[in-house]
Amino acid sequence: MTFTETLLAPWMLVAGWLLSAAVLGLALAQRPWRALVGRPVAQHRLMAAAVAVMLLWQLRAQAVDWLSLHLMMTALLTLMFKAPLALLINLAVNVAMLAVGKVAWPLLGVNVLVSGVVPALVMVVAWRLVDRWLPDNLAVFLFLCGFFGSALATLAAGLGVLAIVGLGTTDPQAWFLVTEYARFLPLLMPSEAFITGMLLSLMLVYHPEWVATFNRHRYIDTK
Numbered sequence: 001m002t003f004t005e006t007l008l009a010p011w012m013l014v015a016g017w018l019l020s021a022a023v024l025g026l027a028l029a030q031r032p033w034r035a036l037v038g039r040p041v042a043q044h045r046l047m048a049a050a051v052a053v054m055l056l057w058q059l060r061a062q063a064v065d066w067l068s069l070h071l072m073m074t075a076l077l078t079l080m081f082k083a084p085l086a087l088l089i090n091l092a093v094n095v096a097m098l099a100v101g102k103v104a105w106p107l108l109g110v111n112v113l114v115s116g117v118v119p120a121l122v123m124v125v126a127w128r129l130v131d132r133w134l135p136d137n138l139a140v141f142l143f144l145c146g147f148f149g150s151a152l153a154t155l156a157a158g159l160g161v162l163a164i165v166g167l168g169t170t171d172p173q174a175w176f177l178v179t180e181y182a183r184f185l186p187l188l189m190p191s192e193a194f195i196t197g198m199l200l201s202l203m204l205v206y207h208p209e210w211v212a213t214f215n216r217h218r219y220i221d222t223k
Contacts, residue, residue, distance in 0.1 A: 001161040001181065001188075002097075002115050003107045005066035012168030016109030023117045024087060032084035035212070045210060049077060050089045054096050061184075064177050069184055072157060074119040075150035076196045079127065080203075082212045083120045090116030114160040119153035126152060127213050136218045138204065145213070146200035151193035158185040 006013070036043050053073045060070035077086035094111050097103045103111060126149035134140050165178045200211065208216045 001067060001069055001158055002094075002103065002111045003066060003161075004062065004068050004103050006104050006106050007066045007171060007174050008107075008110065008164065008168040009170070012164060013106050013109060015168075016107075016111075016113050016164070018109070020109045020112040020117060024091060024112070027084035027087045030084045032082070032088065035081075035085070046081060046085065046089065049080065050092055053077070053089065054093045057093060057097060064181075066174070067161070067178060067181060069181065069188060071188070071192050071195065072115050072119055072154065073192075073196070074116055074157075075123045075153040075192070076146075076199060078120045078123040079145060079196075079200060079213045080211055083124050086120050087112075087116050090120070110164055114157050114164065118160045119157050122153040122156045123149050131213075131215075136215075138219050141214065141219060142197065142201055142204060146197035147193045150196035151189040154189045154192045155185060158182060158188070 008016075036046065056073060057070050060068040062068040072090075074086060074090055077089050080086070081089070091112055094103070094108055094115065097111075098105055098108060123145070127145050130141060130144050130149075134144070162178060162182055165174055169175065203210045204214060208214055208220065
């Protein structure tokens with residue numbers, strides 16, 4: 001879910017900008033571009049992923065003018081590039097949506113928050129738990145991170161939209177509509193999980209080096 005037209009109170013829009021800017025600042029502080037320096041293949045892979053996600057975002061369901069449903073793919077980006085680069089890709093995609101007139105400019109902050117920050121944070125927590133506490137098993141990583149983790153990230157993003165509308169608008173009609181939209185979350189969650197898990201499984205089989213959060217030595221070479 002992302003917002004497409006402004007119906008939120010100004011304080012909520014400002015809060016979205018501030019929170020998103022703070023998290024992006026922390027991401028930049030990690031200097032994630034170091035993983036791309038001198039690696040043209042990695043640079044091309046990142047650009048291809050950004051373009052693919054931008055095109056995928058064009059496929060959206062929109063029954064009201066101010067909210068749209070679409071796949072986010074932030075969970076897969078987090079697994080592929082780790083959270084700092086995934087957030088920068090998400091920011092670029094959101095800016096592209098603004099540039100083509102799909103979204104109003106004041107909504108950039110809240111959209112980065114719900115489509116980037118929240119699912120990336122959930123995905124990082126899921127990955128850390130799997131990486132630290134569960135056996136070094138390829139199927140465990142694939143299903144818990146690729147399928148279950150991405151579904152949970154989508155649920156968290158949807159709940160984030162509900163919280164933002166509930167706190168940031170006084171229009172009862174908007175709250176009613178967003179709760180109706182929330183009923184589509186059980187459809188979005190398996191869709192996001194299936195696509196993320198399918199693409200992740202292909203990469204783990206053919207190009208495990210493409211997945212930055214995957215330790216090939218632990219999960220494959222030592223077996």
